[in-house]
Amino acid sequence: xxxxxxxxxxxxxxxxxxxxxxxxxxxxxxxxxxxxxxxxxxxxxxxxxxxxxxxxxxxxxxxxxxxxxxxxxxxxxxxxxxxxxxxxxxxxxxxxxxxxxxxxxxxxxxxxxxxxxxxxxxxxxxxxxxxxxxxxxxxxxxxxxxxxxxxxxxxxxxxxxxxxxxxxxxxxxxxxxxxxxxxxxxxxxxxxxxxxxxxxxxxxxxxxxxxxxxxxxxxxxxxxxxxxxxxxxxxxxxxxxxxxxxxxxxxxxxxxxxxxxxxxxxxxxxxxxxxxxxxxxxxxxxxxxxxxxxxxxxxxxxxxxxxxxxxxxxxxxxxxxxxxxxxxxxxxxxxxxxxxxxxxx
Amino acid sequence: xxxxxxxxxxxxxxxxxxxxxxxxxxxxxxxxxxxxxxxxxxxxxxxxxxxxxxxxxxxxxxxxxxxxxxxxxxxxxxxxxxxxxxxxxxxxxxxxxxxxxxxxxxxxxxxxxxxxxxxxxxxxxxxxxxxxxxxxxxxxxxxxxxxxxxxxxxxxxxxxxxxxxxxxxxxxxxxxxxxxxxxxxxxxxxxxxxxxxxxxxxxxxxxxxxxxxxxxxxxxxxxxxxxxxxxxxxxxxxxxxxxxxxxxxxxxxxxxxxxxxxxxxxxxxxxxxxxxxxxxxxxxxxxxxxxxxxxxxxxxxxxxxxxxxxxxxxxxxxxxxxxxxxxxxxxxxxxxxxxxxxxxx
Numbered sequence: 001x002x003x004x005x006x007x008x009x010x011x012x013x014x015x016x017x018x019x020x021x022x023x024x025x026x027x028x029x030x031x032x033x034x035x036x037x038x039x040x041x042x043x044x045x046x047x048x049x050x051x052x053x054x055x056x057x058x059x060x061x062x063x064x065x066x067x068x069x070x071x072x073x074x075x076x077x078x079x080x081x082x083x084x085x086x087x088x089x090x091x092x093x094x095x096x097x098x099x100x101x102x103x104x105x106x107x108x109x110x111x112x113x114x115x116x117x118x119x120x121x122x123x124x125x126x127x128x129x130x131x132x133x134x135x136x137x138x139x140x141x142x143x144x145x146x147x148x149x150x151x152x153x154x155x156x157x158x159x160x161x162x163x164x165x166x167x168x169x170x171x172x173x174x175x176x177x178x179x180x181x182x183x184x185x186x187x188x189x190x191x192x193x194x195x196x197x198x199x200x201x202x203x204x205x206x207x208x209x210x211x212x213x214x215x216x217x218x219x220x221x222x223x224x225x226x227x228x229x230x231x232x233x234x235x236x237x238x239x240x241x242x243x244x245x246x247x248x249x250x251x252x253x254x255x256x257x258x259x260x261x262x263x264x265x266x267x268x269x270x271x272x273x274x275x276x277x278x279x280x281x282x283x284x285x286x287x288x289x290x291x292x293x294x295x296x297x298x299x300x301x302x303x304x305x306x307x308x309x310x311x312x313x314x315x316x317x318x319x320x321x322x323x324x325x326x327x328x329x330x331x332x333x334x335x336x337x338x339x340x341x342x343x344x345x
Numbered sequence: 346x347x348x349x350x351x352x353x354x355x356x357x358x359x360x361x362x363x364x365x366x367x368x369x370x371x372x373x374x375x376x377x378x379x380x381x382x383x384x385x386x387x388x389x390x391x392x393x394x395x396x397x398x399x400x401x402x403x404x405x406x407x408x409x410x411x412x413x414x415x416x417x418x419x420x421x422x423x424x425x426x427x428x429x430x431x432x433x434x435x436x437x438x439x440x441x442x443x444x445x446x447x448x449x450x451x452x453x454x455x456x457x458x459x460x461x462x463x464x465x466x467x468x469x470x471x472x473x474x475x476x477x478x479x480x481x482x483x484x485x486x487x488x489x490x491x492x493x494x495x496x497x498x499x500x501x502x503x504x505x506x507x508x509x510x511x512x513x514x515x516x517x518x519x520x521x522x523x524x525x526x527x528x529x530x531x532x533x534x535x536x537x538x539x540x541x542x543x544x545x546x547x548x549x550x551x552x553x554x555x556x557x558x559x560x561x562x563x564x565x566x567x568x569x570x571x572x573x574x575x576x577x578x579x580x581x582x583x584x585x586x587x588x589x590x591x592x593x594x595x596x597x598x599x600x601x602x603x604x605x606x607x608x609x610x611x612x613x614x615x616x617x618x619x620x621x622x623x624x625x626x627x628x629x630x631x632x633x634x635x636x637x638x639x640x641x642x643x644x645x646x647x648x649x650x651x652x653x654x655x656x657x658x659x660x661x662x663x664x665x666x667x668x669x670x671x672x673x674x675x676x677x678x679x680x681x682x683x684x685x686x687x688x689x690x
Contacts, residue, residue: 257624286635289633290628332676
């Protein structure tokens with residue numbers, strides 16, 4: 001941590017800061033410049049709040065040198081984290097290709113979609129049963145009934161299921177039914193939920209908040225890791241900007257930035273990050289070319305009649321075409337997709 | 346154009362709006378809803394300002410249905426615009442790579458870089474001589490002297506040159522020297538400059554402004570096209586967002602969005618859109634995978650001592666490695682890099 005003193009700081013101000021740094025068990029490195037004095041605080045500073053120094057007389061600014069997260073950091077864990085999810089490994093050579101509808105709408109809808117996405121090459125099934133909708137009047141999901149349909153879809157296809165959890169009270173039920181707990185963008189900083197999920201051993205797909213910086217996403221991952229759950233996948237799903245031509249702005253930079261800062265797998269959701277099915281395949285290709293470890297894509301057998309996110313959902317045929325394009329990119333990246341298998345009945 | 350009336354608007358106010366619509370030689374189509382009345386203004390409305398209606402009593406909002414640009418629009422010109430630049434085409438199957446330093450710093454520097462990027466596979470040389478620097482104390486470019494060095498580099502390598510023009514007063518000088526006039530992000534809405542360049546017949550590389558929407562970029566393009574200069578390529582170079590991990594946020598969505606809205610070629614500048622050499626290759630690959638028609642990238646033989654943008658500049662070796670990767674991505678999306686090697690003049 002670097003403490004930059006004001007040019008008007010007195011020698012007494014500097015002395016007091018030095019004493020404070022020493023009192024928290026850190027070593028001091030003093031550099032006196034022409035215009036300003038800088039005090040380096042050396043040691044384990046990641047849990048030390050900067051405001052302890054920011055409020056002191058004569059202090060201009062405090063800058064962290066080391067990252068405020070540790071378990072999520074690549075410094076701490078240089079090798080990629082690779083972990084198994086029923087039938088495949090995330091973070092390894094095989095790309096995660098999670099596909100399915102925004103919401104489970106009925107038994108036949110989810111089972112039909114599950115077979116279609118599996119045939120196209122998906123290795124996991126998505127489907128929401130508790131839906132965080134902007135409007136309280138919109139379809140809110142089928143709840144526990146939806147979980148039963150998902151379990152049936154998994155049994156028929158062998159695909160692990162990825163389901164969003166919205167609240168702590170759902171944890172006990174969800175861990176019994178799902179293979180991956182999804183934390184949605186709106187809950188990325190629901191710290192109580194993150195803590196509870198950190199205590200489970202179910203893999204987690206953590207989506208970046210709509211206005212969350214990359215560092216904030218990693219701090220949220222840290223909450224889950226700190227609880228002992230090490231199986232966290234990070235997901236870029238577009239951020240809020242001034243641009244209105246698309247629902248969100250895909251921050252493609254986040255893929256190489258996250259890959260350099262963390263050892264955790266990073267996937268991209270081109271459905272939410274564009275908001276329009278016309279752009280999904282192009283952004284899916286871009287994500288894999290940029291080094292993403294997988295994709296999560298919305299697929300619906302009849303997007304025009306979907307109860308949510310129809311505009312950004314691919315028809316199964318379009319999803320199949322997207323998978324073909326993505327597999328060509330995957331090949332040159334020395335990655336691969338799941339081998340397409342005939343559905344299990 | 347749709348004129349949405351306030352829920353409490355009177356019949357008189359509705360009639361008044363209809364009168365104004367007819368005055369503009371448009372026909373009115375009224376839809377009376379349960380809560381609100383909507384009036385469609387049908388006809389050639391792209392030259393009619395929305396403010397004519399927005400200011401009338403009883404009007405809640407005015408929405409354009411057709412795009413406010415015409416010459417730039419794909420509706421108007423369904424085929425891709427393809428135009429030749431010394432030795433290659435842009436907008437076709439082949440993907441040109443424009444490379445070179447941020448600024449021309451000296452004769453030997455630009456000639457050395459020109460030869461290095463040519464050898465690595467670049468098809469055009471970039472190099473600024475009038476530099477729009479945030480600080481008035483930073484290096485402002487070599488001016489006309491720099492243009493002479495660029496011309497010499499072109500003569501030695503055969504690479505066409507892309508140079509930024511900052512002011513209307515520079516246009517006559519620039520068109521004598523350069524093959525492509527670059528309009529920088531900060532000048533995207535310098536409308537006098539756009540008009541002056543529209544009057545020339547030199548190809549243009551128009552960069553998206555830091556806070557410009559896709560539609561704003563297309564409107565700026567319309568200024569140039571309206572003057573009769575039809576050879577405009579658009580460049581996504583990252584937008585300003587809340588994220589600070591990178592210099593800008595690459596709006597990768599802009600590639601497929603622009604390609605669906607306009608017939609003009611779309612290139613990406615991963616140097617500015619990331620601001621960091623470490624991320625340039627990943628984002629360049631993403632751009633080609635998303636369908637970009639070209640790449641413009643900063644290369645410097647000694648980034649640590651560059652007079653500007655050193656942090657985001659590739660060395661000639663890392664540029665050569667990037668080009669090899671882009672070739673593979675281009676092939677995976679059924680495109681190719683430019684195969685012809687330019688010969689010196």
